Amino acid sequence: MELLDQIKNGGIIGAGGAGFPTHAKLAGEAEFILMNGAECEPLLRVDQQLMEFMPDEIIQGFNAAGKIVKAKRAIIGIKKKHGRVIEILRERIEALGLGEYIFIGELPDIYPAGDEQVLVHELTGRVVPEAGIPIMVGCVVVNSETALNIYRAMQGEAVTKTYVTLAGDIPNRLTLKVPVGTPITDVLKLSGIENFEEYAVIDGGPMMGPVMHTIGGYMTKKQKGFVILKKSHPLIKKKTASMAQAVRVNRGACEQCRLCTDLCPRYLLGHNMQPHKMMRAMTYNFGEGEGQKIAQLCCQCGLCEFFSCPAGLFPKQANMFFKAKQLENKDKYERKQEVFSARECREYRLVPSKRLIARLGLKDFDKAAPFEKIELNPEVVKISLRQHVGAPAEPIVKAGDRVETGQMIGKVPENALGAPIHASITGKIEEVDQDFITIRRN
Numbered sequence: 001m002e003l004l005d006q007i008k009n010g011g012i013i014g015a016g017g018a019g020f021p022t023h024a025k026l027a028g029e030a031e032f033i034l035m036n037g038a039e040c041e042p043l044l045r046v047d048q049q050l051m052e053f054m055p056d057e058i059i060q061g062f063n064a065a066g067k068i069v070k071a072k073r074a075i076i077g078i079k080k081k082h083g084r085v086i087e088i089l090r091e092r093i094e095a096l097g098l099g100e101y102i103f104i105g106e107l108p109d110i111y112p113a114g115d116e117q118v119l120v121h122e123l124t125g126r127v128v129p130e131a132g133i134p135i136m137v138g139c140v141v142v143n144s145e146t147a148l149n150i151y152r153a154m155q156g157e158a159v160t161k162t163y164v165t166l167a168g169d170i171p172n173r174l175t176l177k178v179p180v181g182t183p184i185t186d187v188l189k190l191s192g193i194e195n196f197e198e199y200a201v202i203d204g205g206p207m208m209g210p211v212m213h214t215i216g217g218y219m220t221k222k223q224k225g226f227v228i229l230k231k232s233h234p235l236i237k238k239k240t241a242s243m244a245q246a247v248r249v250n251r252g253a254c255e256q257c258r259l260c261t262d263l264c265p266r267y268l269l270g271h272n273m274q275p276h277k278m279m280r281a282m283t284y285n286f287g288e289g290e291g292q293k294i295a296q297l298c299c300q301c302g303l304c305e306f307f308s309c310p311a312g313l314f315p316k317q318a319n320m321f322f323k324a325k326q327l328e329n330k331d332k333y334e335r336k337q338e339v340f341s342a343r344e345c346r347e348y349r350l351v352p353s354k355r356l357i358a359r360l361g362l363k364d365f366d367k368a369a370p371f372e373k374i375e376l377n378p379e380v381v382k383i384s385l386r387q388h389v390g391a392p393a394e395p396i397v398k399a400g401d402r403v404e405t406g407q408m409i410g411k412v413p414e415n416a417l418g419a420p421i422h423a424s425i426t427g428k429i430e431e432v433d434q435d436f437i438t439i440r441r442n
């Protein structure tokens with residue numbers, strides 16, 4: 001079987017992002033293949049440890065991805081501060097005879113170094129056009145966990161587990177491997193907290209991850225970590241403000257200092273993203289307008305909202321407010337040029353992660369979350385049919401069927417973008433509904 005088919009059949013999707021199916025990403029040709037090992041979200045510790053403990057598998061998976069897209073050069077993006085991991089990777093790249101093809105690209109310790117467009121620029125000097133994707137400048141980006149999953153697909157293994165960090169205001173900070181479909185509460189309890197009444201849980205990193213309305217869900221392939229904080233923590237208070245609250249506060253207090261724009265990573269790449277203009281439009285109640293379509297250029301990194309704004313306002317929410325209206329009206333941003341270059345001031349306006357962590361009030365929790373070989377053996381798993389970008393998977397099993405770990409239980413619908421799903425435990429199908437396939441271990 002062709003490797004691309006193995007990747008598709010293995011159900012590989014971008015680990016940590018929106019969950020774009022990897023086989024579709026690797027379907028074309030590219031000059032560069034880049035590995036995103038930046039892990040710029042504060043407190044998360046998955047990628048850096050995967051690269052440390054499974055370098056051979058990751059390098060080989062990455063190499064295979066590069067060959068699929070016929071890339072001339074492969075670059076692993078990793079922050080310079082991870083010196084020991086870089087040393088290991090360099091040594092293993094040489095030992096595997098790939099020193100002529102795979103290179104290490106050392107990244108500054110800034111946020112958001114892992115934003116795909118920032119990563120492309122840091123590693124190649126190129127700038128992805130506004131509202132564009134990396135392939136437009138000859139690049140394909142895969143995450144380090146995705147590279148690991150590609151290696152496993154080469155051995156005939158499907159994605160049935162995901163790696164997550166538990167971080168925040170908790171007694172046990174750790175990183176572990178979890179079967180897809182495991183109840184999230186089973187995972188969260190490993191943090192050492194039994195009663196979550198006083199706590200809020202962020203699904204993902206503190207900058208981009210949403211605060212969970214309920215912790216009663218089930219693990220998906222794209223989860224990267226949970227940040228657990230007291231409900232009274234200022235970050236939680238800010239993240240849980242409603243759109244109506246954000247609009248009200250924004251209207252009263254924006255002093256148009258432009259700091260949100262001056263530090264915006266997309267603006268610094270030469271794009272026209274200017275959140276202060278969205279704030280102005282909101283404050284003065286401007287209606288629809290061509291200029292407001294720039295809201296669609298926001299990558300939702302949150303820097304303007306959680307770091308830049310001296311008045312503690314909600315410029316990202318202002319973008320989201322206008323963007324939602326435009327999407328509803330199918331009013332798409334049209335870029336006026338194809339070639340972009342980073343603004344000259346960019347290098348002086350990069351935000352160091354340490355300063356960001358301090359500003360977020362997370363300094364006390366910025367600690368190691370070591371890998372632990374904990375075997376989670378849930379009695380029941382609920383595997384979502386919608387873990388990825390594209391059409392939901394179509395169940396190919398029914399209640400009462402016996403399934404083995406790794407067996408495909410949902411396929412990609414005919415002629416659709418999507419990814420299959422697989423049993424993460426051996427057992428009996430208990431239920432199939434429009435959202436989940438439930439398996440009970442026996």
Ligand code: SF4
Pocket residue numbers: 253254255256257258259260261275276279308309310311312313314315
């Ligand atoms: S939102 Fe904040 S940073 Fe942006 S212009 Fe207004 S006051 Fe300045």
Ligand code: SF4
Pocket residue numbers: 260263264265266267273275297298299300301302303304305315316319
């Ligand atoms: S969230 Fe703010 S800083 Fe980030 S891209 Fe959007 S406007 Fe720029």
